[in-house]
Amino acid sequence: MCIKNISLKKSAVSVLVSALMLSFGACANNSxxxxxxxxxxxxxxxxxxxxxxxxxxxxxxxxETCPGTLVVATDKDIIYLYAEKELEKDGKTLExxxxxxDMASVSKTFTAVAxxxxxxxNKLGLDDTLDKYxxxxxxxxxxxxxxxxxxxxxxADYCNNPDPFWNISGADAANQxxxxxxxxxxxxxxxxxxxxxxxxxxxxxxxxxxxNTNYHLLAFIIEKVSGEKYxxxxxxxxxxxxxxxxxxxxxAGDMTYVPVGFDELVKYGFTDKDGYPAGPNNxxxxxxxxxxxxxxxxxxxALFAGKLLSKASMEILLKEENGYCCGLxxxxxxxxxxxxxxxxxxxxxxxxxxxFGHIYxxxxxxxxxxxxxxxxxxxxxxxxxxxKGDSYTNEYAGLKLKLPKGLPEAGExxxxxxxxxxxxxxxxxxxxxxxxxxxxDAAFWSTEDCVEVHYMNRKLGVPYDQDYTEEDWLNDLLxxxxxxxxxxxxxxxSNEITKVTLGGKEYLRLTMVLEHDGEKGNANIYxxxxxxxxxxxxxxxxxxxxxxxHFEKMFIQK
Numbered sequence: 001m002c003i004k005n006i007s008l009k010k011s012a013v014s015v016l017v018s019a020l021m022l023s024f025g026a027c028a029n030n031s032x033x034x035x036x037x038x039x040x041x042x043x044x045x046x047x048x049x050x051x052x053x054x055x056x057x058x059x060x061x062x063x064e065t066c067p068g069t070l071v072v073a074t075d076k077d078i079i080y081l082y083a084e085k086e087l088e089k090d091g092k093t094l095e096x097x098x099x100x101x102d103m104a105s106v107s108k109t110f111t112a113v114a115x116x117x118x119x120x121x122n123k124l125g126l127d128d129t130l131d132k133y134x135x136x137x138x139x140x141x142x143x144x145x146x147x148x149x150x151x152x153x154x155x156a157d158y159c160n161n162p163d164p165f166w167n168i169s170g171a172d173a174a175n176q177x178x179x180x181x182x183x184x185x186x187x188x189x190x191x192x193x194x195x196x197x198x199x200x201x202x203x204x205x206x207x208x209x210x211x212n213t214n215y216h217l218l219a220f221i222i223e224k225v226s227g228e229k230y231x232x233x234x235x236x237x238x239x240x241x242x243x244x245x246x247x248x249x250x251x252a253g254d255m256t257y258v259p260v261g262f263d264e265l266v267k268y269g270f271t272d273k274d275g276y277p278a279g280p281n282n283x284x285x286x287x288x289x290x291x292x293x294x295x296x297x298x299x300x301x302a303l304f305a306g307k308l309l310s311k312a313s314m315e316i317l318l319k320e321e322n323g324y325c326c327g328l329x330x331x332x333x334x335x336x337x338x339x340x341x342x343x344x345x346x347x348x349x350x351x352x353x354x355x356f357g358h359i360y361x362x363x364x365x366x367x368x369x370x371x372x373x374x375x376x377x378x379x380x381x382x383x384x385x386x387x388k389g390d391s392y393t394n395e396y397a398g399l400k401l402k403l404p405k406g407l408p409e410a411g412e413x414x415x416x417x418x419x420x421x422x423x424x425x426x427x428x429x430x431x432x433x434x435x436x437x438x439x440x441d442a443a444f445w446s447t448e449d450c451v452e453v454h455y456m457n458r459k460l461g462v463p464y465d466q467d468y469t470e471e472d473w474l475n476d477l478l479x480x481x482x483x484x485x486x487x488x489x490x491x492x493x494s495n496e497i498t499k500v501t502l503g504g505k506e507y508l509r510l511t512m513v514l515e516h517d518g519e520k521g522n523a524n525i526y527x528x529x530x531x532x533x534x535x536x537x538x539x540x541x542x543x544x545x546x547x548x549x550h551f552e553k554m555f556i557q558k
Contacts, residue, residue, distance in 0.1 A: 038081055259343035370416050416440070436461070474525060
């Protein structure tokens, strides 16, 4: 499952560093097709294909490392392999292409394949409504299997947005409920009873919203129509067909990577005492498959070679509807899916290539602990903010926000994670200095919108004798956004800086329209100087067409 908006969210941050030099002599006899015969040594943690026809691929992908394992392969050959120099949980074996990780949300691809296999056998139809499988689910009469596959059902995410699904309120209640799920204290029947009562986020089929609930329900449907447990079905019909001998589903104790920095997760009951997922029954459909590079290459090759699905079914699998295919996301050059399971992150990318057919890039990595960052508000007049339900108050800033509905507070851990990601995303010393001087004070996130509150200590972030104004900060941010989107194939389509009065206070507002992969987002950044040291910044983003007028209603006059 992809855990994005809870107080202990872990986000994946890929770091590109210089690769270790490789002597090809140690691997001269290795097969270039199979990962199993490539042997990394204690000193050489990379392998690169020496065939000159792959020189450009090696040049493009052969310098990447990660806190885990990574492979680049084609339909026929292995191009690049990396494994960090860390031991597996036995304390003896170095990580390799056979190190087993939790695939997290990458598991959704397997679930989608299983559903389409059963469709081919006429055991289910994509237009079947959910009341056929869950007769008590009255709302299910207007939700189809196809809606679940494409994340257009409108069903709330039981994991990322637990409040409406479980009919609870607040971070403490959400954390307790999530702990119960992760530790298998929630039965399938309890899950379904919550589903039957939960309101929809939107009318089925009208838009896309990523929800783990969709694929958890697909696992239930697979079990009903196949007469087998989900784990048994995928083993017999996917793993065994691909020769995936190290891959499991709904299992415990078989992962071999070593989690780090998980004390807080154990405290909240999100993992077992060793940092591994602990609830195999509830980890199914949307997550719960454990695998390694060797097996994932076999799966990708078999899937795109037509060995698991017919040509017609593959067309369904890869058809994008409202931004999501079936267990895969459409990219400009192919498809992908990633996942996070608190102590590890996974990414499976398939690039369509005229020259090589398909290029598979699979990354399985440990989630590294977040470094402690000194509070940049020390020595300033900053006063602790109060976050209660959907309201945010900071007395010193004279700021009170009443957040729009459906924006749960992300929590301290998520804010620290996001700040850490910001710090690692740039090598620009000026930007990094400013980020270090900024307190990421609050975050309210959903799958479509977010509101964030930041405070910057000018004394730390910029030379103190420089008159660094609110407008300077907005211009710097505009430059960063422009460079970021251009680098990733998007653009800042329009921008404007204006003065606005909100909650009785005057702000400078930067309004941007962001475009990426055919989608448009609205960004509104509000900045106000508080005193000689502190500048306040509030970000409001929407990928659902909500403009500044929608967010400016949240400013309450104090």
